[in-house]
Amino acid sequence: MKQIKQLDIEKIRNDFPILSQKVNGKNLIYLDNSATSQKPQKVIDAITEYYKSYNSNVHRAIHSLGEKATLKFEEAHEKVAKFINAEKEEIIFTRNTTESLNLLAYSLGKNITSKDNVVITEMEHHSNIIPWQQLCKRTGAELRYIKIDKEGKLDLKNTPIDNNTKIVSIAHVSNVLGTINPVKEIANIAHKNKALFIVDGAQSVPHIKVDVKDIEVDFLAFSGHKMLGPTGIGVLYGKKEYLKKMNPVFFGGGMISNVTKEDAQWADIPNKFEAGTPNIEGAIALASAIEYLENLGMDSINSYVKDLTTYAMKKLLELNNITIYGPENGDRTALISFNLIGIHPHDVAQLLDKEGIAVRAGHMCAKPLMQVMDTQSVCRASFYFYNTKQEVDFLADSLKKVQGVFK
Numbered sequence: 001m002k003q004i005k006q007l008d009i010e011k012i013r014n015d016f017p018i019l020s021q022k023v024n025g026k027n028l029i030y031l032d033n034s035a036t037s038q039k040p041q042k043v044i045d046a047i048t049e050y051y052k053s054y055n056s057n058v059h060r061a062i063h064s065l066g067e068k069a070t071l072k073f074e075e076a077h078e079k080v081a082k083f084i085n086a087e088k089e090e091i092i093f094t095r096n097t098t099e100s101l102n103l104l105a106y107s108l109g110k111n112i113t114s115k116d117n118v119v120i121t122e123m124e125h126h127s128n129i130i131p132w133q134q135l136c137k138r139t140g141a142e143l144r145y146i147k148i149d150k151e152g153k154l155d156l157k158n159t160p161i162d163n164n165t166k167i168v169s170i171a172h173v174s175n176v177l178g179t180i181n182p183v184k185e186i187a188n189i190a191h192k193n194k195a196l197f198i199v200d201g202a203q204s205v206p207h208i209k210v211d212v213k214d215i216e217v218d219f220l221a222f223s224g225h226k227m228l229g230p231t232g233i234g235v236l237y238g239k240k241e242y243l244k245k246m247n248p249v250f251f252g253g254g255m256i257s258n259v260t261k262e263d264a265q266w267a268d269i270p271n272k273f274e275a276g277t278p279n280i281e282g283a284i285a286l287a288s289a290i291e292y293l294e295n296l297g298m299d300s301i302n303s304y305v306k307d308l309t310t311y312a313m314k315k316l317l318e319l320n321n322i323t324i325y326g327p328e329n330g331d332r333t334a335l336i337s338f339n340l341i342g343i344h345p346h347d348v349a350q351l352l353d354k355e356g357i358a359v360r361a362g363h364m365c366a367k368p369l370m371q372v373m374d375t376q377s378v379c380r381a382s383f384y385f386y387n388t389k390q391e392v393d394f395l396a397d398s399l400k401k402v403q404g405v406f407k
């Protein structure tokens, strides 16, 4: 059996300058990692080093600074590719998951007709709903949903995928339920029906070793900022056989092989999809974030965060008058959404903030799912490998205190 390296959390926490500060006079307990993760010094240094020593545009300059920036930017494509077991030319840098999914909806939309359908699930983030809704409005295609069961898992016995399904796009991990969806199984159903299979990896890639070949995905979208990288840098992976055939959706500098007064031809992938000056320091810092994650080991991160989530689940279940959403245990990770019965989640979050605890409250950009769950909003505690059981204990104690205030 493979040995998983134990993480030295105290040592790790020292790498994150923000974690040692006080908020409202209390030690910061950052439990909003699904919204965005904190950044280690190594990533912050990668950004400052770029601006201090080789700030320059890429793919244009002959001078030394430009050459170094270009080399580092190219290396960043390679680093991301290796991280998910893809090839360098299959990695397109975007701003975030949202932009990656929109790019797909525009580019793939060209081949969709009113006879076709697109399948998503009831647990999607707005970023994996609205681009497809808009595509269906443009083309007359039908948008279908895979339903979720009472536990917060997908009902795969009754999927609406059929021979007219052209695209299946699903979240790997739900940002509300924490459910880890069986992507390989869904890939199989999609491919049997000759549909393209897209995975929204925003909440999985930071936590789970994602191998695009293993999960047989055609496209994968994720964001740098949820995995220690800066905001404004995201990734779209696509199988090269598809990317080569697809049309770009943004036009301008950097994405052409030739331009005349009348027409233009496109550069090879991935440049064809990366029009304009890219987020150079973002890509370089994302590569640095990946180095940091790899150094800890994705298996170690996954195992630690899963254990911590199980522990948090046990602590929260000990509270009275709490509703917890999603599977109780097993196929879930990294986050727990809940409501204290009779107390608005915004009030809960505000009182927790007074204790130095950062959680998210609201609809989590998943309003259709809120409807299915029969609620308007929830509170969500989300974890990363620098969180501790002591922090979870403090969260549980603070929630009891909140209940006391509202008695």
Ligand code: C6P
Binding pocket: 034, 035, 036, 096, 097, 098, 099, 125, 127, 128, 171, 173, 174, 175, 200, 202, 203, 223, 360, 364, 365
């Ligand atoms: N969810 C959350 O607090 P962007 O904003 O493009 O980096 O990521 C969008 C996105 C797409 N899919 C899933 C499953 C997500 O969770 C998110 C971002 C954050 O839950 C911000 S709303």
